[in-house]
Amino acid sequence: xxxxxxxxxxxxxxxxxxxKKSERDRFVALCDELDTSxxxxxxRFIRGFLAEHDDKG
Numbered sequence: 001x002x003x004x005x006x007x008x009x010x011x012x013x014x015x016x017x018x019x020k021k022s023e024r025d026r027f028v029a030l031c032d033e034l035d036t037s038x039x040x041x042x043x044r045f046i047r048g049f050l051a052e053h054d055d056k057g
């Protein structure tokens with residue numbers, strides 16, 4: 001729980017995917033250059049994709 005007594009939201013699932021090692025390496029390197037993480041950018045993509053295509057949100 002947080003200090004204000006609310007439950008902290010946790011990530012409780014994983015998504016495993018296969019891509020070319022060279023693409024993964026380029027993606028991770030670019031994320032590093034942009035001072036972000038690969039996981040953060042993939043989560044951002046998923047949330048945006050859902051918002052754009054899923055009216056159940």
